[in-house]
Amino acid sequence: MITHETDVQYSRWNDNAQDQVTVSISAIEASGCKRIYDKLCTGKLGIVMKVLGGIAVFWIIFIIGYVTGYYVHKCK
Numbered sequence: 001m002i003t004h005e006t007d008v009q010y011s012r013w014n015d016n017a018q019d020q021v022t023v024s025i026s027a028i029e030a031s032g033c034k035r036i037y038d039k040l041c042t043g044k045l046g047i048v049m050k051v052l053g054g055i056a057v058f059w060i061i062f063i064i065g066y067v068t069g070y071y072v073h074k075c076k
Helices: 033-041 043-072
Strands: 006-011 020-025
Touching (some): 033 043
Antiparallel strands (some): 006 020
16 A cells, blocks of 8 residues: 655744745655646646647547538438
8 A cells, every 4th residue: 555645834933924835745646647747737838738639629529520410411
């Protein structure tokens, strides 16, 4: 069984006006899918990936509809 070592520390008893929140996760959890997600789905690259994904889905649905319409309305 894999244990997830996540530690969150919140400190608001400082002299400065900003609160401090420290989040640390284990190296096993930070690697893999999370790293790929952070790379491909956030920032400017994430926006580009979502736009390209939307265009690809549009064309797939368009082609399926075209082929379906062709066979449904085909003259006998």
